[in-house]
Each structure stands twice: as C-alpha cells, then as structure tokens.
Amino acid sequence: MAHSIPLTSGDISRRRTLAAGIFGLGGLIGAVYIVAILRYLIPLGNSGDTGFEDVGPTSQFKPELPMRVPLGVDPSGKNATGGAWVIQHSATEYTAFDMHCTHLSCPYNWTSPTSTEGVFACPCHGSVFAKDGSVINGPAFIPLRKRAVRVQGNNLTVGGLT
Ligand code: FES
Secondary structure: OOOOOOOOOOEEEEEEHHHHHHHHHHHHHHEEEEEEEHHHHHOOOOOOOOOEEEEEEHHHEEEEOEEEEEEEEOOOOEEEEEEEEEEEEOOOEEEEEEOOOOOOOOOOOOOOOOOOOOEEEOOOOOOOOOOOOOEOOOOOOOOOOEEEEEEEEOOEEEEEEO
C-alpha cells in the first residue's frame, strides 16, 4: 500500500514556479514560430526605400531581355545591398522586379542570359517565376515584387517596392 506524503507550501510554490516557467517557455517558442510563419506568409510590402536610384543609361537594356542592375551601391562602387531585374518593353516602358525571391529572399536568376525566352529560377529551393513575375513552381506562392521605375533623360532610375 502506497503512502502519500503531504505536500508542503514550499513544494507547491516550486511546482507553480516550474509550471509558470514551462508555460512561459512554451509561449516564447510559440511566438517565435508565429512570427516566422507570418514573415513567410505576408509580403514585406514597401521597404520604405522610396528613393529612386540611377541604374545607368537606358541604352544598356535590350528589348524584353531581363537584365540585373545593382541597387544600394556603396561609395567604392564595389558592393551593393540589393538589386533588380529590369525588362525594357519600349523606350519608355520598363518593369523592374526586386532581385529577392518571394519565398525566403534568395537572389534568383534569369535562366537564358542572352535570350528573351526563359524563366526566373531561384537556386535555393527551386521556385520558378514567369517573365511577368507570376509563380510557375513553388515553394514560393507570391509573385515577384515589383519596384517603381522612371526614365529620366537618357537614364533609368529604380525606386522602392510598389
Ligand atoms: S528562397 Fe527562393 S525558392 Fe526558397
């Protein structure tokens, strides 16, 4: 026959502290997962980077051939913090996609560097996007994010996310 030992107030206090610690830790872990899931599901939207950057003369672009341009180049001219894929549709019409995949932000590439026919492919997890930015294959399910573009004189400028 088992004998039960009465709990002291110290035992109860330790149990409550332990339970509160476990719930607190569980809540913290849950919050981290929720933030990660929301970060994955919700596009970043406008990064706040609304300034337009000169990315060079419009003459460097070939009609309908995607070309990657650097953004946020440091004063040394060697390092860039970002970039965009620019497609020239006409002398005054351009599309610019942010260079980061909408899955987990890896830089993606145009699969046919010298051809206007191709797709944007992300090397990290295999997402594929059409030339209009729509998703062909996941895991990404959000189309490529567009950036604002303006022709200013003979140059093209690229701005923030639209
Ligand atoms: S970051 Fe591009 S597919 Fe995952």
